[in-house]
Amino acid sequence: MxxxxxxxxxxxxxxxxxxxxxxxxxxxxxxxxxxxxxxxxxxxxxxxxxxxxxxxxxxxxxxxxxxxxxxxxxxxxxxxxxxxxxxxxxxxxxxxxxxxxxxxxxxxxxxxxxxxxxxxxxxxxxxxxxxxxxxxxxxxxxxxxxxCNPTFPVYNEDIEWENQENKTEAGFTPINEGVYEIGFNDEGFSYDNEHGRHKVYLHNYEIANTLVTNAEYMEFMESNGYEDFNYWLDEGWVWVTENQVKAPLYWHRINGKWMHFTLSGLQEINPDAILTHINFYEAAAFAEWKGMRLPTEFEWEAVAQKLNWGQRWEWTNSAYLPYPGFTKPEGAVGEYNGKFMINQMVLRGKSCATSPKHGRATYRNFFHPDERWQFNGIRLVK
Amino acid sequence: MxxxxxxxxxxxxxxxxxxxxxxxxxxxxxxxxxxxxxxxxxxxxxxxxxxxxxxxxxxxxxxxxxxxxxxxxxxxxxxxxxxxxxxxxxxxxxxxxxxxxxxxxxxxxxxxxxxxxxxxxxxxxxxxxxxxxxxxxxxxxxxxxxxCNPTFPVYNEDIEWENQENKTEAGFTPINEGVYEIGFNDEGFSYDNEHGRHKVYLHNYEIANTLVTNAEYMEFMESNGYEDFNYWLDEGWVWVTENQVKAPLYWHRINGKWMHFTLSGLQEINPDAILTHINFYEAAAFAEWKGMRLPTEFEWEAVAQKLNWGQRWEWTNSAYLPYPGFTKPEGAVGEYNGKFMINQMVLRGKSCATSPKHGRATYRNFFHPDERWQFNGIRLVK
Amino acid sequence: MxxxxxxxxxxxxxxxxxxxxxxxxxxxxxxxxxxxxxxxxxxxxxxxxxxxxxxxxxxxxxxxxxxxxxxxxxxxxxxxxxxxxxxxxxxxxxxxxxxxxxxxxxxxxxxxxxxxxxxxxxxxxxxxxxxxxxxxxxxxxxxxxxxCNPTFPVYNEDIEWENQENKTEAGFTPINEGVYEIGFNDEGFSYDNEHGRHKVYLHNYEIANTLVTNAEYMEFMESNGYEDFNYWLDEGWVWVTENQVKAPLYWHRINGKWMHFTLSGLQEINPDAILTHINFYEAAAFAEWKGMRLPTEFEWEAVAQKLNWGQRWEWTNSAYLPYPGFTKPEGAVGEYNGKFMINQMVLRGKSCATSPKHGRATYRNFFHPDERWQFNGIRLVK
Amino acid sequence: MxxxxxxxxxxxxxxxxxxxxxxxxxxxxxxxxxxxxxxxxxxxxxxxxxxxxxxxxxxxxxxxxxxxxxxxxxxxxxxxxxxxxxxxxxxxxxxxxxxxxxxxxxxxxxxxxxxxxxxxxxxxxxxxxxxxxxxxxxxxxxxxxxxCNPTFPVYNEDIEWENQENKTEAGFTPINEGVYEIGFNDEGFSYDNEHGRHKVYLHNYEIANTLVTNAEYMEFMESNGYEDFNYWLDEGWVWVTENQVKAPLYWHRINGKWMHFTLSGLQEINPDAILTHINFYEAAAFAEWKGMRLPTEFEWEAVAQKLNWGQRWEWTNSAYLPYPGFTKPEGAVGEYNGKFMINQMVLRGKSCATSPKHGRATYRNFFHPDERWQFNGIRLVK
The missing domain is CATH 1.20.120 (Four Helix Bundle (Hemerythrin (Met), subunit A))
Known part of the structure; x- marks a missing residue:
């Protein structure tokens, strides 16, 4: 094209x-x-x-x-x-x-x-x-x-990807300690924040083959995950208590059942579908409850070619910071990425809502830790 | 009809x-x-x-x-x-x-x-x-x-009443001390807050035959009216300083000229037109600067038949409170007026924007002292 | 002296x-x-x-x-x-x-x-x-x-006046319609806001001989007074819900009992003592629940010599506004009273905490309708 | 001992x-x-x-x-x-x-x-x-x-360390690319957040031998550093404009001179003294203006033994995140560090106000990017 x-x-x-x-x-x-x-x-x-x-x-x-x-x-x-x-x-x-x-x-x-x-x-x-x-x-x-409409209007009845399930078998892939190369090194378009191909040293870790499902998250909710401060980062706990959060965004408890407002309207939660609309605080609390953690963006990128990714933006435990040698371009275009490198966390992969051909393994998405209206999800590491 | x-x-x-x-x-x-x-x-x-x-x-x-x-x-x-x-x-x-x-x-x-x-x-x-x-x-x-549109869109090019001038000659009408009857006492529709025809005792006063014009208010502005706290009620002064107010609502200083956003778009201020879009604080400060005061709602109603009223809702120095014998109707309709009788000031008359046949001399309009998006104005008393 | x-x-x-x-x-x-x-x-x-x-x-x-x-x-x-x-x-x-x-x-x-x-x-x-x-x-x-100290420290063990009871027999005194004179007209000190002795016309009313007691107020509380919006002014209801108010200031529910923090420390509520630490919203809601109302400041002053007053500042249903002829003195002393004449309600009488010889029948105290840390109370009118 | x-x-x-x-x-x-x-x-x-x-x-x-x-x-x-x-x-x-x-x-x-x-x-x-x-x-x-006292009280007249100057000659130390070991590996006390001795890969960099002085920072101020958004992170610029910041904390412009409120009272700025009381946003904007950057905490630790550190906590461009293998201890002691690992930036070294024997090269201090009341400073990297 x-x-x-x-x-x-x-x-x-x-x-x-x-x-x-x-x-x-x-x-x-x-x-x-x-x-x-x-x-x-x-x-x-x-x-x-x-x-x-x-x-x-x-x-x-x-x-x-x-x-x-x-x-x-x-x-x-x-x-x-x-x-x-x-x-x-x-x-x-x-x-x-x-x-x-x-x-x-x-x-x-x-x-x-x-x-x-x-x-x-x-x-x-x-x-x-x-x-x-x-x-x-x-x-x-x-x-x-x-x-925001109390009437739950339907955007498009035919959207199915909000309820997509994992296509891979559950399990963990072990990765070996060593030096890995990170950053864009390919042909085609990329953003300045991916540039500066460089080395990072990673220690042994095991990364999940699948994303966390609604069923797993409901287990967390039922284990009083939202009520026990021990799972939460301090600012996450403030967020939970000030906003009286009890569930992911768009979840409504109606007549004793958890419903999910989707682009196809209000639907019953599918337990096997991949969880979405949780923020970094929730992702981190869930991982803590599981006795695991989130990957760093480097752990993610190093193993990207072995992962099945693309249903949800995956929260990492990396802050959005410049790669070695990063410099922002002159002028207004230089405001594109660099000035946002504070107080945000990196998400990797892409989501069902990402535009066709827009994703790549080195892509660095970023949001504040309290934001959850994107289609983001959780991949665990241990 | x-x-x-x-x-x-x-x-x-x-x-x-x-x-x-x-x-x-x-x-x-x-x-x-x-x-x-x-x-x-x-x-x-x-x-x-x-x-x-x-x-x-x-x-x-x-x-x-x-x-x-x-x-x-x-x-x-x-x-x-x-x-x-x-x-x-x-x-x-x-x-x-x-x-x-x-x-x-x-x-x-x-x-x-x-x-x-x-x-x-x-x-x-x-x-x-x-x-x-x-x-x-x-x-x-x-x-x-x-x-709110920076482009100042026109609602209707033909509206002229925003720039209307006083039709009466300037001057003051003196009123004699005595007992006056106040409240609705007529045929036709009225609100519960006008009911309870009752007596009030008024002392001598003189009430202006005309409403304050833009020219008079600009004189106040040019005399540093917005900069001298002595003219202002304490809460009015807080409002001025916190919002850095310098002029009535919808006034814009453009290329050294005061312009007014109207329903017919952006227009130059007509000095002879009747001032509008000032709140109670501004009305009271203007009166203080003039060495006069606002009428009470009773002083206004007692003399209503002698006044030429109807271009602007006229701020009075009366708080919105119940008349003797006021009781609110049962049920939801009872929430219409009574529950708002706190922290609001009464306005009398009607404005160029009031619906045909909706005004009457006993009508009690009310707004908070900081509100100025209605077509309200100032009539002085001394 | x-x-x-x-x-x-x-x-x-x-x-x-x-x-x-x-x-x-x-x-x-x-x-x-x-x-x-x-x-x-x-x-x-x-x-x-x-x-x-x-x-x-x-x-x-x-x-x-x-x-x-x-x-x-x-x-x-x-x-x-x-x-x-x-x-x-x-x-x-x-x-x-x-x-x-x-x-x-x-x-x-x-x-x-x-x-x-x-x-x-x-x-x-x-x-x-x-x-x-x-x-x-x-x-x-x-x-x-x-x-503010969670330890409820005692200021003075010997203060008894917080628990004082009514000294008069309950009942109502009827007052006749007519013109009454209001405002300071005596020897000795007075504030500018009391000046301007003037006439007001009052209609028939009956005023309570006693102030509302804790027992009466607890009846209101037990009748879900704080849960039924019908009793409340609109802004009062916002205040109740935003602050989740359930009782007067300084009341604490401890081990199933209502306790009151006083200057003598934490004490059990005495049902016969005169209620205090309620704001105007609460006073008005209580009166509404009783099917009565608060007096105006003129109704209060007109009958002052017949009332037993002095335990609590009594909320009136009058806004704090200037008397006819009021002008503020020149200079800084002029800021004493006049500039506060907006958004406040008048209280009459004096309280157990008022300094000796400081009260008088024409004294106009004033506070915002949401303030309740003064020793204020309720006298009803019907 | x-x-x-x-x-x-x-x-x-x-x-x-x-x-x-x-x-x-x-x-x-x-x-x-x-x-x-x-x-x-x-x-x-x-x-x-x-x-x-x-x-x-x-x-x-x-x-x-x-x-x-x-x-x-x-x-x-x-x-x-x-x-x-x-x-x-x-x-x-x-x-x-x-x-x-x-x-x-x-x-x-x-x-x-x-x-x-x-x-x-x-x-x-x-x-x-x-x-x-x-x-x-x-x-x-x-x-x-x-x-907060407008009278600038003196805490201790004899404190001199607020005005201390660099003891090393200016210049930069070059460091070679390679794998470095990071984290506590010594005898004696240390915090859980320093644990997990691990490897990081660093690329070539040059680190300043001295900390930024008042004179250098005043040059930034005089070059309109606080007025040009291009130097600032987006959230830093919001902070500057909302708070109308013009200088470091405790700096007062008095009679045309910059004065500094110190623990010894109000003093004239010593241009050769080491700058302090700037937050991360200011540190990052200054570095941007210089065409340099802040070190990462790893770049700092790798070279710590060659640096003269200890007058100011040095802002790094590392977010406060867990080291590989970090797990928080059980119980309340576990709340000491881990739960704060979000939205904060790491500072390294120690300051003139740090308690004797409390500092060490692996120590990880952390504050939010807008906080500046600590004795923190800037070391540049290029």
């Missing part, structure tokens, strides 16, 4: 993901970490306009001056007319106008991609990967927004 | 007010005191369904069970499935479904109003007045929501 | 109140509305120094420049070196230094009071009354501070 | 640190992360009582039942009578009673240490190290508490 095709496929996929929404669903921002679908569609478009079209396409005229600051996620550079308003209060442009914006930028990107300009191609590849990242966020944000 | 006509006119007017909105504008709740237009349309409908149709129309089947708690503003009675979600995050039912809900309820109300049932008629009148109150909130909430 | 004697008696009484404290008890400010005893002792002294000595005593040298802003409660006028620190974090000057400050100011006040200067005498009288007000706050703040 | 001597020396040193305090200084808790000196003195004592005396000394009677929960920092195990009160509001026991508590426990510890009981000896060593840790906190908390 050439770059232009890749561009179009990616752009279409974003819109496909939104095709089942009502106009109203595009608008809200129920919590700070969730963005309105409308904003995702516009922001990914702005990325192409801002970094490619305005800089590299001769005579390009921006679609709308206002969009430059409305859909910039990097507020640091915003000029005069900043407003305290939350994204969820910005009703204009309308959804339809955002789609027109997409059309306009797509048309000009088509021209830009025909120019023989390496920088355009490189930035376009970054833009495509950027949009793919937002596609996963689109899905998880849509789930969150629909989940 | 008979009751059925009154019902239809009122219902149509609510929808007319929304006819200029985009679907997206119906959704957000940018701050707690503003409700989504969608919610207003549904809640006023729910009021008729809940208090008339389900109780008094034989065989009535509710439109949707979920709406009963979704559009109940009295959370006290809500049952099991309460959610922490904010109104602005509830995307379903859609706007279109809400309009269907209105159709459905209107159709059944037509039947109900044909029954010769005094209680239905009484409740319908309450429901109509309730919807009229929400019409004014609809307008002020729409203004607030549109005002 | 001449003014100098009055000065000395008052000053000594403040120190007497503190004589049972440990040094540590003088320091904390557990919540914003409570001040450290050390601060009360210094602030009342600063009042004399600031308003009398520095202005009217020739050649007076302030005790310590720093004290001028440390012990000024009117932060509005404070200069450069303001700090964000809370009062409870200010450990210096020490308690001993504060007592030295008092000695120093007392010595100079003695000189000042010998000058034949009417302004000094007037301000001294204000300062004495100011200190008397702080004496009651000292007691209630000391109770609050000691009450 | 034998264990009993070590016990006594340590206990005396804590009291020596407090000998310059006024009783009032022992009480406040101005912010959540600072504890009252009184509490430190009692809590370290409680540690010996709780883990040694009540469990291992036959017939031991606790000094006071209440102290068991008052001075327990592990609230998780607290029983019935928990209070919402902040530590700074607990005035009883008095300072004198706390000293009596210390006497009582010391007397019994003397008996306990004479028993030939390995567990007692081991726990005593832990208790001594625990108290040494609190000694450093005592000093930094005392500085914080005194710093």
């Amino acid at each position: 050439n770059l232009l095709e890749h561009y179009h496929t990616t752009r279409q996929y974003s819109e496909e993901l939104c095709s089942l929404l009502q106009t109203e669903d595009y608008v809200p921002q129920p919590v700070a970490f969730v963005s309105p679908p409308k904003w995702h569609l516009a922001h990914t478009t702005w990325f192409f306009e801002q970094f490619i079209l305005t800089k590299h396409l001769p005579d390009y005229k921006v679609f709308d001056e206002d969009f430059c600051f409305l859909f910039n996620s990097y507020y640091n550079n915003v000029g005069d007319r900043t407003f305290r308003a939350e994204r969820g209060a910005i009703t204009r442009p309308t959804v339809q106008q955002v789609y027109e914006y997409r059309r306009y930028v797509d048309m000009h990107m088509e021209l830009a991609l025909q120019l023989k300009d390496d920088e355009i191609h490189e930035l376009a590849e970054l833009g495509i990967n950027h949009e793919q990242q937002h596609q996963e966020l689109l899905l998880t944000d849509i789930k969150y927004i629909l989940g | 008979n009751l059925l006509e009154h019902y239809h006119t009122t219902r149509q007017y609510s929808e007319e007010l929304c006819s200029l909105l985009q679907t997206e504008d119906y959704v957000p709740q940018p701050v707690a005191f503003v409700s989504p237009p969608k919610w207003h349309l549904a809640h006023t409908t729910w009021f008729f369904e809940q208090f008339i149709l389900t109780k008094h129309l034989p065989d009535y089947k509710v439109f949707d069970e979920d709406f009963c708690f979704l559009f109940n503003s009295y959370y006290n009675n809500v049952g099991d499935r309460t959610f922490r979600a904010e109104r602005g995050a509830i995307t379903r039912p859609t706007v279109q479904q809400v309009y269907e809900y209105r159709r459905y309820v209107d159709m059944h109300m037509e039947l109900a109003l044909q029954l010769k049932d005094d209680e239905i008629h009484e409740l319908a009148e309450l429901g109509i007045n309730h919807e009229q109150q929400h019409q004014e909130l609809l307008l002020t909430d729409i203004k607030y929501i549109l005002g | 001449n003014l100098l004697e009055h000065y000395h008696t008052t000053r000594q009484y403040s120190e007497e109140l503190c004589s049972l404290l440990q040094t540590e008890d003088y320091v904390p400010q557990p919540v914003a509305f409570v001040s450290p005893p050390k601060w009360h002792l210094a602030h009342t002294t600063w009042f004399f120094e600031q308003f009398i000595l520095t202005k009217h005593l020739p050649d007076y040298k302030v005790f310590d420049e720093d004290f001028c802003f440390l012990f000024n409660s009117y932060y509005n006028n404070v200069g450069d070196r303001t700090f964000r620190a809370e009062r409870g974090a200010i450990t210096r000057p020490t308690v001993q230094q504060v007592y030295e400050y008092r000695r120093y100011v007392d010595m100079h006040m003695e000189l000042a009071l010998q000058l034949k200067d009417d302004e000094i005498h007037e301000l001294a009288e204000l300062g004495i009354n100011h200190e008397q007000q702080h004496q009651e706050l000292l007691l209630t703040d000391i109770k609050y501070i000691l009450g | 034998n264990l009993l001597e070590h016990y006594h020396t340590t206990r005396q040193y804590s009291e020596e640190l407090c000998s310059l305090l006024q009783t009032e200084d022992y009480v406040p808790q101005p912010v959540a992360f600072v504890s009252p000196p009184k509490w430190h003195l009692a809590h370290t004592t409680w540690f010996f009582e709780q883990f040694i005396l009540t469990k291992h000394l036959p017939d031991y009677k606790v000094f006071d039942e209440d102290f068991c929960f008052l001075f327990n920092s592990y609230y998780n195990n607290v029983g019935d009578r928990t209070f919402r009160a902040e530590r700074g509001a607990i005035t009883r026991p008095t300072v004198q009673q706390v000293y009596e508590y210390r006497r009582y426990v010391d007397m019994h510890m003397e008996l306990a240490l004479q028993l030939k009981d390995d567990e007692i000896h081991e726990l005593a060593e832990l208790g001594i190290n625990h108290e040494q840790q609190h000694q450093e906190l005592l000093l930094t908390d005392i500085k914080y508490i005194l710093g």
